[in-house]
Amino acid sequence: MQARFEEITGGRLIEGYGLTEASPVTHANNIWEYRKKGSIGLPFTDTLAKIVHPETGEDLPVGSTGELAVKGPQVMKGYWNRPEETARALRDGWLRTGDMARMDEEGFFYIMDRMKDVIIAGGYNIFPREIEEVLFEHPAIEEAAALGVPDPYRGETVKVYAVLRPGAMLTESELRAWCKERLAAYKVPRIYEFRSSLPKTMAGKVLRRKLLEEEEKAGRHSNDL
Numbered sequence: 001m002q003a004r005f006e007e008i009t010g011g012r013l014i015e016g017y018g019l020t021e022a023s024p025v026t027h028a029n030n031i032w033e034y035r036k037k038g039s040i041g042l043p044f045t046d047t048l049a050k051i052v053h054p055e056t057g058e059d060l061p062v063g064s065t066g067e068l069a070v071k072g073p074q075v076m077k078g079y080w081n082r083p084e085e086t087a088r089a090l091r092d093g094w095l096r097t098g099d100m101a102r103m104d105e106e107g108f109f110y111i112m113d114r115m116k117d118v119i120i121a122g123g124y125n126i127f128p129r130e131i132e133e134v135l136f137e138h139p140a141i142e143e144a145a146a147l148g149v150p151d152p153y154r155g156e157t158v159k160v161y162a163v164l165r166p167g168a169m170l171t172e173s174e175l176r177a178w179c180k181e182r183l184a185a186y187k188v189p190r191i192y193e194f195r196s197s198l199p200k201t202m203a204g205k206v207l208r209r210k211l212l213e214e215e216e217k218a219g220r221h222s223n224d225l
Helices: 002-009 083-089 128-136 172-182 208-218
Strands: 048-052 066-071 094-103 109-114 119-121 124-126 141-151 155-164 191-195
Touching (some): 048 094, 083 094, 109 128, 119 155, 172 191
């Protein structure tokens, strides 16, 4: 999609990363120089970034997936009148972003998903974003979301919600086969639900929390579906 956009517009589509607590950008790919698709790029000047263990805060080696931590002049001093939340977010000046990421051997960073959204199924960590990217590659799908729902055996199992493009036709078995060809066996969604729309924020971001609330209210789990 990035290549197609640039071909049509003649412009450059640059990926980056930021958050409100870092006012609000910390990383970006190069515009005209060397860049990597799928990466958020390199830290800005005077900005430090590293990957740490989500629980211990220990630095992780290159290529490992962990929590992204950043430090620099754009990082906040703290949350106003919220000392406990500030203490959780800031450790020795390092902002713990709550995003799972990795860094490659050339120093480029890749966002995997939000820590709170990671699905733990049968002891495996599964990133919803990875599944959603596979779903978005299907020509019949317009919108999609993946999340973990309770499973009595695996702890959680992967469920996907899909909105089809106008006039498109797609069955559950066809979508399952598509996923099996592109994902490791333990990542393949077990439950599929087709919808006319997905709940979203004003900015157009899918509200996974709303979907989870619907699941909890309905009392659903994998054995019921």
